[in-house]
Amino acid sequence: MLNYRHLYYFWVVxxxxxxxxxxxRLDMAVQTISAQVxxxxxxxxxxxxxxxxxxxxxxxxxxxxxxxxxxxxxxGELIPHEVREAASGQVARLAVGLSDGLSKFAAHALLxxxxxxxxxxxxxxxxxxxxxxxxxxxxxxxxxxxGQPAPPNPNLRLTSERLVASxxxxxxxxxxxxxxxxxxxxxxxxxLPLLLPTGHxxxxxxxxxxxxxxxLRPRIVGEFEDSALLSVFAARGMGVFPVSSLxxxxxxxxxxxxxxxxxxxxxxxxxxxxSRRGRHHPLVTRILEAARG
Numbered sequence: 001m002l003n004y005r006h007l008y009y010f011w012v013v014x015x016x017x018x019x020x021x022x023x024x025r026l027d028m029a030v031q032t033i034s035a036q037v038x039x040x041x042x043x044x045x046x047x048x049x050x051x052x053x054x055x056x057x058x059x060x061x062x063x064x065x066x067x068x069x070x071x072x073x074x075x076g077e078l079i080p081h082e083v084r085e086a087a088s089g090q091v092a093r094l095a096v097g098l099s100d101g102l103s104k105f106a107a108h109a110l111l112x113x114x115x116x117x118x119x120x121x122x123x124x125x126x127x128x129x130x131x132x133x134x135x136x137x138x139x140x141x142x143x144x145x146x147g148q149p150a151p152p153n154p155n156l157r158l159t160s161e162r163l164v165a166s167x168x169x170x171x172x173x174x175x176x177x178x179x180x181x182x183x184x185x186x187x188x189x190x191x192l193p194l195l196l197p198t199g200h201x202x203x204x205x206x207x208x209x210x211x212x213x214x215x216l217r218p219r220i221v222g223e224f225e226d227s228a229l230l231s232v233f234a235a236r237g238m239g240v241f242p243v244s245s246l247x248x249x250x251x252x253x254x255x256x257x258x259x260x261x262x263x264x265x266x267x268x269x270x271x272x273x274x275s276r277r278g279r280h281h282p283l284v285t286r287i288l289e290a291a292r293g
Contacts, residue, residue, distance in 0.1 A: 003039065006036045006037065006039050006040035007072075008073065010048060010049070010069065012025060013033065013049065017055040018056055019037075021055075037049065044065065046061035091121050092117050092118070092119055092121065092282075094122050095125070096124050097145070098124055098125070098132075099126075099144065099145065099146035100201070101198060101201025101204070103246075103247050103268060104227050105231075105246075105247025105248065106166065106270055107270070113290040132144045133273065136158060136273060136275055136278065139277060139278075142284055143284045147203060147268070148202045148271060150271075156275075158273055159276070161271065162271050164270050165269045166270075167245045167262060167268075168245065169248045171240065171248075172240030173236070174258045175237050176192055177240065177260045187214075192218075192219075192240050194218045194220050195234050195241040196220055196222075197224060197227065198224065200225050203268050210263065231251065235257050242263065242266070242268075272288060
């Protein structure tokens with residue numbers, strides 16, 4: 001078993017740049033700290049620190065150990081504060097996973113019913129679908145918003161509920177979206193540069209099928225995993241892009257964009273995926289009820 005006290009001394013020595021400064025910070029003898037770090041090196045089987053002038057530097061093995069120690073002890077520093085908040089009952093914590101390619105504007109619209117909750121602490125994590133499901137199963141997240149339901153897996157014990165199947169609107173910079181393009185939509189998509197979500201998004205295959213059904217061969221100039229980043233590039237004149245009608249109201253937050261058209265045949269689905277414990281979270285319950293309404 002790793003001795004975390006030894007790891008902590010190693011972390012402090014690295015942060016302080018030497019044993020003497022670490023000893024002053026910890027109010028301990030230099031020899032004691034040095035001995036503890038040597039014990040850690042023996043346990044791991046690799047040298048972690050090497051002399052560098054009047055201080056020390058990390059070896060390659062030390063860099064790997066320090067990266068994990070940094071993550072571990074940064075989290076540890078938050079624990080007393082979070083425990084006090086939890087004990088006071090004053091903080092309403094909600095941890096949400098957002099799947100790659102999910103419309104951030106639509107996600108904001110779905111979360112809006114809880115955003116005015118007093119003392120809300122909203123934690124949003126973006127990541128790949130499978131990674132978020134694993135975090136949800138470990139109860140690190142309360143709910144995951146994704147463009148697809150969770151696959152059947154009795155070991156994970158997750159439930160899915162489709163919150164919305166929203167049609168898709170198209171927006172673009174005013175420099176590209178003129179009256180002629182609006183009047184000839186969707187055929188005008190053949191003449192305009194397009195920005196699309198990557199294959200990570202469940203929306204992308206639906207768009208590709210829609211293009212094929214209309215015999216459109218669009219000129220794709222960019223693909224993005226992050227829908228908010230996609231809208232920023234569009235606003236700077238790079239091309240036109242699709243967005244869920246549910247979140248289209250937030251497009252007004254991005255200056256310089258104009259509506260091109262509406263694709264009623266293409267829907268952007270958003271599913272809420274919860275563990276059994278997550279479904280009883282009062283804020284998750286409120287999100288689900290608002291979406292149903």
